[in-house]
Amino acid sequence: MRTMAVIGTGLIGTSVALAACGRGVTVYLSDRTEAAARTAEALGAGVAATPAQPVDLAVIAVPPSQVCAVLIEAQERGLARCYTDVASVKAAPERAALSRAPAPDRYIGGHPLAGRERSGPLAARAELFLDRNWVLTPSALTSDETFDRALELVELCGAVPVVMRSQEHDAAVAVTSHVPHLMASLIAARLREGPPALSLVAGQGLRDATRIAGGDSRLWGDILRSNAPAVAGVLKDLHTDLSRLVPALDALAEPGGGDGDHGMRTLVDLLDRGISGLAGIPGTGRAASAGGHRVRVGVPDRPGELARLLAAVTELGVVAEDAAVDAGVDTGADGGSGLAARFTVPPPVAERMVAELRADGWEAVREHGAARLPSLRE
Amino acid sequence: MRTMAVIGTGLIGTSVALAACGRGVTVYLSDRTEAAARTAEALGAGVAATPAQPVDLAVIAVPPSQVCAVLIEAQERGLARCYTDVASVKAAPERAALSRAPAPDRYIGGHPLAGRERSGPLAARAELFLDRNWVLTPSALTSDETFDRALELVELCGAVPVVMRSQEHDAAVAVTSHVPHLMASLIAARLREGPPALSLVAGQGLRDATRIAGGDSRLWGDILRSNAPAVAGVLKDLHTDLSRLVPALDALAEPGGGDGDHGMRTLVDLLDRGISGLAGIPGTGRAASAGGHRVRVGVPDRPGELARLLAAVTELGVVAEDAAVDAGVDTGADGGSGLAARFTVPPPVAERMVAELRADGWEAVREHGAARLPSLRE
Structure with a gap:
C-alpha cells in the first residue's frame, strides 16, 4: 500500500x-x-x-x-x-x-x-x-x-x-461495549443527585466503573442508535435481572428477616455469576492464570519470612496472579512445621522460578501438571 | 499509640x-x-x-x-x-x-x-x-x-x-460503591450467556467497567445485606431509569423511524447527565482541570509542528488535561496564519510553562484569569 x-x-x-x-x-x-x-x-x-x-x-x-x-x-x-x-x-x-x-x-x-x-x-x-x-x-x-x-x-x-x-459483531459489542456504556452513564448520572458526602467516599472502583461514560455524547448517541435493536435486547435482559434483584434487596432490608435467606441466595448467586463472567474477558488476571503451573515454597515459621519470599519472587520478575498459603505443613529442610506458599505462574516461568529460589536457599518445588483454574475466591 | x-x-x-x-x-x-x-x-x-x-x-x-x-x-x-x-x-x-x-x-x-x-x-x-x-x-x-x-x-x-x-456514610456508599458493584456484576454475568465472539470484542473499557465485580462474593453479599435499605433505594431509582431507557431504544430500533427523535433526545440527555456526573468524582482529569489556567501557543502551519509542541510540553512534565486547537489565527512571529493550541493546566504550572516554551522559541502566552470549566466535549 x-x-x-x-x-x-x-x-x-x-x-x-x-x-x-x-x-x-x-x-x-x-x-x-x-x-x-x-x-x-x-x-x-x-x-x-x-x-x-x-x-x-x-x-x-x-x-x-x-x-x-x-x-x-x-x-x-x-x-x-x-x-x-x-x-x-x-x-x-x-x-x-x-x-x-x-x-x-x-x-x-x-x-x-x-x-x-x-x-x-x-x-x-x-x-x-x-x-x-x-x-x-x-x-x-x-x-x-x-x-x-x-x-x-x-x-x-x-x-x-x-x-x-457484521450481525455477529453487533450482537457482541452490544453486550461488551454499548450496554456497559449506558449502565456507566446511568450510574454516573445518579451522582448528580446524591448528598454532598458522595465525593468523599468515591474511590478508584467508581472511577473505573464509570470511566467509559466520559465519551463524546453525540458520537455515542449515534453509535447506540445505529445498533439500537441489539442494544434494546440486552437492555431488556438487564431490566429483567434488575426486576428480580430489587425484591431480593427489599427482603434483606426488612427489619427482622422477611424472606432474607432467599434474598441472600439471589444476591450471592448474582455475585458469583458476575465473577465467572469476568473469566471470559481476555487479559484479566484470573483468566490469564488458567492453565498455569504451580510452584510450592516452604516458609519457615518466623515473622517476616513470607514477606522475604514475596520480595524474592517479585525480584525474579515473576507475576504470580494467584498465591495461597497452607498452614501446618512439613516444610522439609528442618523438619519443622510451617507455612507453604503456592504460586500459579505461566508454565515457562515455573522451572526458572524453582531453580532461582532454590539457589537462594528456599525449599521450592514445582507441582506437576497444569493447575486447575483456581477457586476464584482464593 | x-x-x-x-x-x-x-x-x-x-x-x-x-x-x-x-x-x-x-x-x-x-x-x-x-x-x-x-x-x-x-x-x-x-x-x-x-x-x-x-x-x-x-x-x-x-x-x-x-x-x-x-x-x-x-x-x-x-x-x-x-x-x-x-x-x-x-x-x-x-x-x-x-x-x-x-x-x-x-x-x-x-x-x-x-x-x-x-x-x-x-x-x-x-x-x-x-x-x-x-x-x-x-x-x-x-x-x-x-x-x-x-x-x-x-x-x-x-x-x-x-x-x-453513619447514615450519611451508608447513603453515600450505596451510590458510589454498592450499587455500582451490583451493576458490574449484572454486566459481567451477561457475558456468560453471549455468543463466542464476545471475548474477541472485549476491550479495556469492559475490563474497567466490570473490575469491581471480581470482589469476594461472600464478603460483598454481607456488605450489601448490611446496607440493604439504602442499596434497595438506589436500585429502584436505577430500575426506573432503565424503564425509561428501554422504550427510547425500542423507538430507535423501529425500522423507518417511529418516535426516533424523542428516543434520541432521551439517549443523548442521559449520556450528557452521565458526563456531568463524572465531574463529581475527585481525581478524574476533567474535575481536576476546573479552575486551571490557560496557556496559548502559536503553531507554525507546517506538518509535524504540533507534534513537536506536544512533545515539548510532555518533556516539561506538564500534564495538560484539556488541549484544543484553533485554526486560522495570527501566530504572531512571522505574521502568518496558522494554528494556536490552548492548554488548561494547574495555575502554578502556567507561568513556568510559558517561560520554558518561550526559551525554546515558541510563541507562548498565558491567558489571564481562571478558565471556565471547559466544555466536556472539547
Whole structure:
C-alpha cells in the first residue's frame, strides 16, 4: 500500500493516519471541520489535501450513521480503489452500502477495538492499535482485493485481524461495549443527585466503573442508535435481572428477616455469576492464570519470612496472579512445621522460578501438571 | 499509640497491621482462620498472639454483619481500651453496638476508602491507605479518647480523616460503591450467556467497567445485606431509569423511524447527565482541570509542528488535561496564519510553562484569569 485517504480526523482516523505515515504510506487527510484536518496535518499525520490520483485505500472514520453517505460520495468521485470504515457498528452501514453504494464490492466494514475517553485528533497516537483486535466484516460482495487491502491496513497498524459477520459483531459489542456504556452513564448520572458526602467516599472502583461514560455524547448517541435493536435486547435482559434483584434487596432490608435467606441466595448467586463472567474477558488476571503451573515454597515459621519470599519472587520478575498459603505443613529442610506458599505462574516461568529460589536457599518445588483454574475466591 | 490488636487478618486488617508495625506499634494478630493470622505474621504484620495487657486500640476487620458480635466478645474479655472497625457499612454496626455492646462509648465506626480486587493477607500492603479518605462515624456516645485513638490510627496509616454520620456514610456508599458493584456484576454475568465472539470484542473499557465485580462474593453479599435499605433505594431509582431507557431504544430500533427523535433526545440527555456526573468524582482529569489556567501557543502551519509542541510540553512534565486547537489565527512571529493550541493546566504550572516554551522559541502566552470549566466535549 503506497497511498491512503483518511476521511474524518478524529481520534481513530488520525491515529490510523499516524500509523500509516510511520510506515511510509502517503496519507491524504480530510474532515468536515477544517481545523481538525489541519490539526492532524500539524501532528504529522499526512497532508490536508485531495489526492490527484485514486489512492489504494480510503479509511472512513466517521460516526456509524454517516459511513454510507461518505462512502457514496467518495466512490462517486473515484477517491480510492478500495474502501473501509472504522465505526463500532457494522450491520447498518453494510446494509446501506449493499443497497446504495456505487461499488459495494469495493467496501469492507472494519472496527478496531481501541479507543480512549478523550476524543479528537489531539488524543491520537500511532500505537493506539498495537496488539488490539481489529474486526473485519466482509459482505457477500466484498472483493478479494478489498479484503487484502484491509488486512494490510490492520497489519501496518500493528493490530490483530479478526473476521466475523457484521450481525455477529453487533450482537457482541452490544453486550461488551454499548450496554456497559449506558449502565456507566446511568450510574454516573445518579451522582448528580446524591448528598454532598458522595465525593468523599468515591474511590478508584467508581472511577473505573464509570470511566467509559466520559465519551463524546453525540458520537455515542449515534453509535447506540445505529445498533439500537441489539442494544434494546440486552437492555431488556438487564431490566429483567434488575426486576428480580430489587425484591431480593427489599427482603434483606426488612427489619427482622422477611424472606432474607432467599434474598441472600439471589444476591450471592448474582455475585458469583458476575465473577465467572469476568473469566471470559481476555487479559484479566484470573483468566490469564488458567492453565498455569504451580510452584510450592516452604516458609519457615518466623515473622517476616513470607514477606522475604514475596520480595524474592517479585525480584525474579515473576507475576504470580494467584498465591495461597497452607498452614501446618512439613516444610522439609528442618523438619519443622510451617507455612507453604503456592504460586500459579505461566508454565515457562515455573522451572526458572524453582531453580532461582532454590539457589537462594528456599525449599521450592514445582507441582506437576497444569493447575486447575483456581477457586476464584482464593 | 504503642499497642494494637487486629482482629481479622484479611486484606484490610493485614494492611493496617503492616502500616502500624512500620510505625513502631506492637501489633497482636488474630483471625478465626489460624492460617490467615499466621500468614499475616509471616508477612511481618505483627505477632499471632493474645496480648497480656489491654492494648491501646483494637481494630475489628471483619465483614459488617460480624462487627458487633466481635466487639462484644472483645470488650467482655477486656482486649483494648478503645475499639474501631473498618467495615464499609456503618449504621447497622453502630446501632447494634449502641444497644448491645458493654461499652459503646469506647467504640467508633471507621471505613478506609481503599481496597483491591484481590482479598486475603497476601494482597495486603502497608501503603494501601496512603492519601485515601478514611471515614470515621462517631456515635453520640463515642468518648473523646476513642475518637483521638481512631484519628491516630488514620494518621499512622497515612490516610485523610473524614467525619460524618453513619447514615450519611451508608447513603453515600450505596451510590458510589454498592450499587455500582451490583451493576458490574449484572454486566459481567451477561457475558456468560453471549455468543463466542464476545471475548474477541472485549476491550479495556469492559475490563474497567466490570473490575469491581471480581470482589469476594461472600464478603460483598454481607456488605450489601448490611446496607440493604439504602442499596434497595438506589436500585429502584436505577430500575426506573432503565424503564425509561428501554422504550427510547425500542423507538430507535423501529425500522423507518417511529418516535426516533424523542428516543434520541432521551439517549443523548442521559449520556450528557452521565458526563456531568463524572465531574463529581475527585481525581478524574476533567474535575481536576476546573479552575486551571490557560496557556496559548502559536503553531507554525507546517506538518509535524504540533507534534513537536506536544512533545515539548510532555518533556516539561506538564500534564495538560484539556488541549484544543484553533485554526486560522495570527501566530504572531512571522505574521502568518496558522494554528494556536490552548492548554488548561494547574495555575502554578502556567507561568513556568510559558517561560520554558518561550526559551525554546515558541510563541507562548498565558491567558489571564481562571478558565471556565471547559466544555466536556472539547
